Structures are given as C-alpha cells and as structure tokens.
Amino acid sequence: MRVGGEDGFVLAFVVFMLFAISVAGITGYLVVSSEFELSKYSSQGAEALAVSRAGLERFVAEHIGTVPDTTVFALGNGVATVTTRRLFAQDSLTDVYYVRSDGAVDDIFTPGSPARRAVGGYAVHHRRPLAHHATVLIAADNIDVDNGGEVHGWDYNSASDCPGGNADDITGAIARVSVSEGSSNDIEGSPESEIWSGGWTEMTDSVGLRWDVLSDPDFPVDHVNSLPDFGAIPPDSFPVIRYTGWVYANFTGRGVLIVDGVFDPSPSFSWDGIVLAEDVDDIIQGYIDGILVAGFEGPNMYSTVDFRTDVNYHSCEVYGANESLSYLELLPNTVFEVN
C-alpha cells in the first residue's frame, strides 16, 4: 500500500547495495586479515628477538659488581628478562657465566600471549679487574714523597682475616720519569718504585679497567657526586662513587672513588679502597688505605705530584673495592638464538 509520496524502490535498492557492499567488505577483510596476521607475527617475532638481544648486550655492558641471578629491562615495546648462571671458575679472578635473555613483546592484538624469543651467550666475569701494580700509579713525570708523607707497597693487612688478605707486597710508586723520597723509609714496596717511561697509555693499557666506561656519565654507578651514609650500609659494602670536575675531597669513606676531573684531597680526606682519577692535584694530602691510580686520559695535568700523606697498600680494602668494579666481558662468537 502506498501512502502519501512513499516510493518502495528506494528501500529495495538500499538493500541490494548493502548486500553488495557486504560481499566486497568480507572479501577485502579475508585478503587483508591474512596478510595482516602474517606480517604482524613476523614483525613481533623480529621485535622480540631484537629486545632479547638488546637485553643481553645491555646487561653485559652496564653490569658492575656481583652478578645478579635475574635482571629485567623494559626495552621499546617489550621486556627483556636476563638470567645468569655461573658455569666455570677459570681461576681465582675470572669465572665463566651463561647469560640468557628472554625478550617478550606484547600488544593490544595479542593480550596475554606476547611474542617471545630468547638469546643466550657466554661471558667472562672479571671478579677483581684492577691490577695491583703499585700503591700509587700516576702518569706524572715525577712523584715526590716527603714532608711527612709515606707510600708503602707492603700489605698493611698482614693477617688473613679477609678474602685476599696477607697479599704479596707490591711496588710502592710508579711514575713516568722519577720517583723520589724525603727520607729512606718514605717509600717502601717490592720494589720501592718503578719508572714507566711509556707514559699514560702504558699505564691505562695495563691497569685492567675501562676508564672510558667508568667515567661515562651514562654508566650506572652507586652514587654520583654524593656519598652514601656509610653508617647505614653493611660494613663489607664497597660502593662505587663517581665525582666530576675539580673535586676538593675533604670527606671520609670507603669503596671505589672515581674522579672524572681533578682529585684534590684535603688533609681531612680519608679513604679505604681504590681511588681512580683523571688527574690529581700537585699536592696530595689526607690518608688512603688502598691504591691510587691517576692520569687516565693523558699525562697528569701537574708534572710533579707531591705526596704529603700516607698511602698504604691494604689488600683487604683493595680486594673488597675491586670486587665492586667486577664486570662481564662477552665471549665473541658465542651469542646464539635459543631454540
């Protein structure tokens, strides 16, 4: 029945057109969805592999100190879970570890079932990387020990009351041209002193540490330009602390003190452990139980360094601090995709 101006053909036409559009839509969906699924799973798998690989490399590159069992990184759209297992003690200073990184990438299309890929690799853990060449090793032309200062390479921890205690005596002081003392007992060691005319490169090559890494502002250390509350941390904890610029050191502490600049200790400075500095002031004061190494980026800014302080080799303090510097080195040709 037609009423008023209604026209029934319009409805029929719309129905037919809807049908045609539906067929076209379904066809398009079938074609596109297959392609979409393939490319999605392919790209997510590749992304998960990249995440796992990045996790492994980041862990090895950034790790310092004791090797943790599990570390989790958020990387891009995914998460990398890095696990480690010690496999072999090569010697007292190096272990071999298996490092595995599981990468997972999730998105809104695959909730709860992320793409997963894993890579594994092997790394050597340098447990105490700093070589004990000398109590004081500075790439300066001259080291003078006088005015009440003493530099001793004898182990001041004569008892085996700590790991690494009662170690062999080491050289007292090493410089590029000369090492002199005010009186005959100011410098002790085995031998008392050495001259490394090869300069700072010989020193940095032999010291066993990557200064470019340790001084990199992006490299994570325990504290930057500040000291921890030493009373609140365990007595056997040796934190890694990095200062930058000209550092007038008038504090007391322990651990590894990294000075990316000029280390200028005051008479009240006291440190147990290791001090690493790009440069040192021409007058060293205070007190160090451990090892001082300086001149990492070139000959020391002062050609003569005058020691008016006591720097005594203390194997226990060096041992503890050195463990805080331990790092992993990936064995080349060992990274593989875990099936």
Add this chain to the structure above:
Amino acid sequence: MVANRGFTLVETLIALVLSSFVIVLVSHAFLVQNRFYSTQTQRTAAQDNVRASTELIAREVRTAMEEGIVVAGARTLTVRSPIAVTVVCARSGSAKDVFLDGGEGALDTDEVGGVAHRDPATRDWIPVNTTWAAIDGSGNAAANCAANGADTVGGSGSFHRLAGLNPLFGPPPGEGDVVMLFRETTFKIQPSILDPSTLGIFRAAYGESLVEFATGVDTTAQFQYRTVGGGYADTVSAASLASVDAVRLVADARKPAPTGGVEDITFGWSVNVPLRLAR
C-alpha cells in the same frame, strides 16, 4: 475512508524495467565480487605459501654461525646454524661435561648435524660433521661441573656429557672452552613432487632426505648472496663463502587462475636476510 486504486499499466512497466535493471546490476556485481573473491583467495594462498616458507628459511639463515654458509648455489643453499652453544665445565677422561640450556630434553637432537670447537686463541669456529648419537654420553656431568665452580642449583638437568669429541679435533676442547652443536640444513629449489607443473622448496637436515615444504613456486625462484664489499650473485665459490654477509631468497609464487580466469595468479616475493648472530 480513502479510495484504493491499483497500479496503472505504465507504473507497472516502469517498475518492472527498473527492477530488472537493478537485478542485473546486482547480479553482475555479485559475479564480479565472487570472481574477485576467488582470485584473492588463490592469491592469499600463494602468498601464505611463499611467505611462510621463506620465514622458515630466513630464521635458519639469520642465525647462521660464522662462516656458516657451506654451499651457495642458485638453487641450493646449505647453512650451519647453532642449536646450542655450550661451555666445557669439566673433563672426565675424553668425555666433556658441558652446559646445555634446558638439558637434552630441550634439544632437537635429530637436527644435530655437527659440533664445532671455538679456538681459544683465534676465536674461530672449527666445525666437524657428526650426529647426536655419536657424541651423546652419560654420567653425572652436574657433579663434575659443580666441582669446578658451576652453579648447578635448580639446573642440574642442564648439564650433559658429550663423548667422542677428542678424535674430532686437533687439540681437543679443554675446560672453559666453548663448543657448539649445530644443525646443517640444505634447502633446494627443484620440481615439486606435489605439483609437478611448478617448483617446490625442499629442506633436509644433515644426513636426512629432502622434504618438500612449499610448492607453487615460479621458475624464477633462486638464492642470491651478497659478499662483503660486493653485490649480489646467484653463486659463490667455496673460496669466497666466508665473505657472504647476506642471503636473499627470490621466491615468486604462481597458481592457475580460478574458473573464468585467463592468466596465472602470481605473487612476487623475496626476502633478504643479513647474517648476524653467533658471529
């Protein structure tokens, strides 16, 4: 009451003409859509076929070990890729106790085509073909490794004994040395068994027969190889295999057209795989 009137003859004729026109139009659209649907279904199948197969090849090629391309021909590719990389954590006579992530259960032992020793001095891999049965040993590997400093807690099943390695290498692997179990896979492009009018892609593990896993491949299909400092070539001589740093698989798909079609359905496809892991 409104008076009811029937359709006039003119109205009826106009309605019939218009209805016929619409029905013809829609029918034609339906047929076109149906043919389009069939064509696209065929095209999708062809795409799925070559994409899935090239993904499988790409995964194995991508993980090739250093100097892992063994044969590089236009239609034959043999590649070695790591199944597991291990460290010798203890020795017991000529047997080597190693760490295998997940243990033997996680290992596809049928795929093992050889073992390689990483030269501690040069860091180069020294590969030797063998089978899992020839090197599978037995013994308490975890206890021996633990004695050498290995952390076996919660993972004793991941330590395994490998036997018979000494005769395979000049200086045999020592403690702390890295050893790799690898697969050696051959891919071939040759006439399909399932559809003889096209080519197929075949795969064979070391010592095994070829198995067809993709069909409907066009005659243009081939492998190409990029060498360091050079371009792509479809064949690389044995002397230059070490310089291969990328493999490209060109695998166009071809299928007969659906009913009513004249030309075959083709799908051009290639995948480029840089060699990047275990190097």
